[in-house]
Amino acid sequence: MTTTFLPATRKEMDQLGWEVVDIVLVTGDAYIDHPSFGVALIGRWLEAHGYRVAILAQPRHDRADDFRRFGVPRLFFGITSGNLDSIVANYSGNGKVRDRDDYSPGGNPYFGKTRSKEERRRPDRAVIRYANLARSVARDTPIILGGLESSLRRFIHYDYQQKKLRQSALADAKADLLIFGMGERAVVEIAQRLATGRDISNIAGTCERLTQRQLAERDLPAPLQLPTWQEIKDNSARFLEAEQSIDRQSRSLSATPLLQQQQAVWILQHQPARPLKTTELDRLYGLPYCRAPHPAAGRVPAYEMIRHSLTIVRGCCGNCSFCAIARHQGPVITCRSQQSILAEIKKVAAMADFKGTISDLGGPTANLYGTYCKKSAACKRHDCLYPQLCRHFQIDEKTFLDLLREAATIPGVKHLFISSGLRMELLLQTPNLLREILTQHTPGMMKIAPEHTDGEVLRLMHKPGSAVLGEFIAVCRNIEQAAGRPIPLSPYLISSHPGCTVAAMQEMATTLKDLGLQVRQFQDFTPTPGTLSTAMYVSGLDRDDQQPIPVAKNTNERLAQRKTLEDILVPKQRQGPSPRPHPRTPSKTGAFKKQRAKNTEAKTARKKGKYKR
Numbered sequence: 001m002t003t004t005f006l007p008a009t010r011k012e013m014d015q016l017g018w019e020v021v022d023i024v025l026v027t028g029d030a031y032i033d034h035p036s037f038g039v040a041l042i043g044r045w046l047e048a049h050g051y052r053v054a055i056l057a058q059p060r061h062d063r064a065d066d067f068r069r070f071g072v073p074r075l076f077f078g079i080t081s082g083n084l085d086s087i088v089a090n091y092s093g094n095g096k097v098r099d100r101d102d103y104s105p106g107g108n109p110y111f112g113k114t115r116s117k118e119e120r121r122r123p124d125r126a127v128i129r130y131a132n133l134a135r136s137v138a139r140d141t142p143i144i145l146g147g148l149e150s151s152l153r154r155f156i157h158y159d160y161q162q163k164k165l166r167q168s169a170l171a172d173a174k175a176d177l178l179i180f181g182m183g184e185r186a187v188v189e190i191a192q193r194l195a196t197g198r199d200i201s202n203i204a205g206t207c208e209r210l211t212q213r214q215l216a217e218r219d220l221p222a223p224l225q226l227p228t229w230q231e232i233k234d235n236s237a238r239f240l241e242a243e244q245s246i247d248r249q250s251r252s253l254s255a256t257p258l259l260q261q262q263q264a265v266w267i268l269q270h271q272p273a274r275p276l277k278t279t280e281l282d283r284l285y286g287l288p289y290c291r292a293p294h295p296a297a298g299r300v301p302a303y304e305m306i307r308h309s310l311t312i313v314r315g316c317c318g319n320c321s322f323c324a325i326a327r328h329q330g331p332v333i334t335c336r337s338q339q340s341i342l343a344e345i346k347k348v349a350a351m352a353d354f355k356g357t358i359s360d361l362g363g364p365t366a367n368l369y370g371t372y373c374k375k376s377a378a379c380k381r382h383d384c385l386y387p388q389l390c391r392h393f394q395i396d397e398k399t400f401l402d403l404l405r406e407a408a409t410i411p412g413v414k415h416l417f418i419s420s421g422l423r424m425e426l427l428l429q430t431p432n433l434l435r436e437i438l439t440q441h442t443p444g445m446m447k448i449a450p451e452h453t454d455g456e457v458l459r460l461m462h463k464p465g466s467a468v469l470g471e472f473i474a475v476c477r478n479i480e481q482a483a484g485r486p487i488p489l490s491p492y493l494i495s496s497h498p499g500c501t502v503a504a505m506q507e508m509a510t511t512l513k514d515l516g517l518q519v520r521q522f523q524d525f526t527p528t529p530g531t532l533s534t535a536m537y538v539s540g541l542d543r544d545d546q547q548p549i550p551v552a553k554n555t556n557e558r559l560a561q562r563k564t565l566e567d568i569l570v571p572k573q574r575q576g577p578s579p580r581p582h583p584r585t586p587s588k589t590g591a592f593k594k595q596r597a598k599n600t601e602a603k604t605a606r607k608k609g610k611y612k613r
Contacts, residue, residue: 001347002288005033006043008055008296010069022051023191024073026130027147028089028122029082029103030297031057033290036306038083038147044287045184051075051191057294058104060111061123061130067137075194077134078187079175080147081126083302085528087161089122093526094555095161102301124161127153131173142200144190145170146179151328152530154180154207155246155260155267156232156239158538160527165239165538167229167262170209176200178207182314182329184284185273205273210266215259223257223268224249230261236539237546243535244543251319251331252380275332281314282340291351306359308348309419312341312403313363317373317384317393318423320451321462321543322497322525322533325364331382333368338403342410349412358413359443361403362420367427367437370399385425386462397430404441417443424448424472425464435479438487445488447521448472453511454504457497460536460543466511473515493522495561496552498536500525505561509568519569524558 007013008031013021023046027039034040043053054073059066067077082089082103090098090109101109101122110119123129127145134143153169170178177200179186186205193200201208210218226245227238242260249258250272258269276284291307293300315333316325341361348354363369373379374392384393408416418441427434438446452458453466473489480487491512495505512519527534532543542549552558 001350002290005031005290005294006047006053006055007070008057008294013054013070018052021054021070021073022075023053023078024056024070025053025078025080026056026059026134027080027082028058028086028126030105030300031055031294032297032300032303033292033294034303034306035285035289036309036311039080040289041284042078042146042183042187044289045284046187046191048287049188049191057297058121059130059133061133062118064133064136067133072138072141075191076142076144077138078144078146079127079130079134079150081149082122083148085149085152086122086124086126087159088526088528090120090124091161093160093524094558102305105298105300107301125169125172127169128173131175135174142177142194143173143175144177144179144187145173145175146183146187148328150178151180152324152528154178154269155226156229156242156262157529158527158534159529165232168207168260168267170207170267171262171265174209177203179205180207180269181205181272182276184276202270204271207267207269210268212266215266215268220257220259220268223259226258226260228261229263237541240535240539240541240543240546243532247327247532250327251382253332272330275315275330275334278334278337281334281336285311285336285344286340291347308351308354308358309360309362310341310344310348310358311363312336312361313366313369316364316368317382318365319383319386319462321460321536322494322531324528324530327530329364332376333371335369338399338406341403342406345407345410345413349410354412356412356414358407358416360417360419361407362418364421365423366418366420367400367422367430367433369403370396371426385423386464388464389425389429395426395429397433400433401436404436417441419443419447421447421449424450425468428468428472428475431475434475438476438479439483442487445490446476447490447492449492451492451494452497452500452504453508454500457500457504460499460549461497461533470515473517489517490520491517493519493565494525495522495565496558497525498533498551499542499549500552500561501550502560502564505564506568509565512569519565522565524562
């Protein structure tokens with residue numbers, strides 16, 4: 001570990017003796033120098049490659065002053081909204097403004113007490129706003145978009161807060177380049193090219209913004225052309241078609257470029273960057289991090305949750321319809337080595353505030369650790385878990401068990417938990433691992449994510465059938481009985497997913513009740529950018545056969561589905577008989593009505609100016 005942050009203030013830059021920085025990374029999160037935060041990973045990765053990097057965290061976005069803090073960077077401005085899409089951070093799935101932001105100091109989403117858009121720490125569609133401000137202070141400096149928001153908004157996408165389709169964030173921001181996916185390879189190549197005076201076109205893992213003339217001058221190797229802005233605007237079915245093409249290209253790691261016409265420009269996506277190898281991932285997570293928020297950030301709730309956690313695996317081959325992990329992190333599983341993970345656990349155990357508990361060994365799906373595909377390089381699907389486990393998909397139960405047992409022996413470690421999501425169908429294939437996780441590495445209760453129990457809804461979600469949940473619970477009950485103590489299961493559920501109806505919710509509620517599951521976590525489906533579920537939500541069509549499906553869009557429809565689940569599953573508070581009204585309290589059928597009539601009469605008289613109070 002280190003105690004030196006990347007400079008986040010001009011004073012820190014001056015203390016390092018830097019007259020100029022190479023790269024300024026702009027983020028909508030508070031600056032937390034911990035490997036769970038993307039801007040810290042990219043910042044330290046660039047630093048390790050010899051570049052001077054400064055962090056501009058949560059700058060004012062109603063003026064450009066903060067963007068002048070470090071002067072004009074020698075190479076580029078790197079723009080990200082932070083660990084979350086800014087609309088997801090700022091609004092609930094039903095469009096209500098959130099009053100908390102766990103990635104901001106004290107969880108306060110505002111700079112102060114004034115609650116207005118100008119005072120919000122993270123602006124809506126942050127990458128566009130930040131790019132415009134950076135351009136205003138450095139007209140000739142390249143501006144590079146990256147992170148989750150940029151990655152998932154790189155083509156035409158649906159914005160649920162505005163309830164409309166928008167063109168690529170790269171087109172709206174008028175930036176020079178957009179990095180999609182995990183950006184370590186692309187960002188270093190961009191820095192190297194700019195440092196040596198070369199152009200930054202045709203870089204794997206990036207998208208370019210081209211005019212019609214620029215496109216005509218390119219000699220592109222037969223790109224796959226997606227439906228255009230006008231075609232999608234005229235027919236929402238073309239939006240589903242576009243999303244399915246992007247999904248197939250992402251999972252196949254195809255070298256074929258993707259091309260889509262926006263309102264006035266074209267977006268050209270080059271082939272994805274190669275996933276980092278295990279040795280490279282080890283190096284990335286082995287870099288010196290302070291593992292703490294910058295002093296200017298103070299207490300940040302998101303850090304409190306992950307301060308003693310580790311990432312052990314990257315990528316996901318599940319390809320659930322509602323999830324964008326496979327599109328952003330990629331479908332290829334990369335696991336860190338046991339030596340690298342154990343070395344990081346020792347660093348965590350040496351932290352002054354460590355009290356013996358590793359809160360999580362995880363990733364997108366924790367029990368993908370130790371898995372791999374025998375034919376990953378040749379596979380065009382990378383859809384390993386649906387409708388059943390692919391025969392080429394390999395599970396190494398011993399590797400994960402060995403890691404857990406070795407980690408538990410590290411001095412100072414009293415508890416070692418797995419709090420990240422777990423795939424039930426994989427745990428059924430690894431009974432020894434399931435038993436060990438349930439009995440020794442579960443923090444209170446095991447979180448599972450059946451999402452739904454209706455077979456048709458699960459098909460649209462691209463999840464295994466409902467039989468998996470019943471089989472999993474039966475196995476867990478046997479382990480619980482052998483252990484001689486209860487081990488609660490906490491299911492995560494989604495209501496109002498495209499294709500779901502009130503009847504399906506009623507069936508799910510009854511099924512869960514029969515299985516003896518207590519529901520603590522469920523939410524309405526949120527149509528976030530970059531998922532096939534969102535494309536089904538917009539088009540109203542089935543992802544597999546393009547036939548119409550029911551979609552709950554208005555508030556009443558969504559509330560009806562949610563209420564169905566709540567009424568059956570959420571325990572109601574016991575209430576005694578209704579208390580009698582106080583003798584001096586007028587009932588609503590007598591004196592109360594008379595008094596209300598008098599008040600109304602007096603109010604009317606005041607308005608007419610008959611008398612003053």
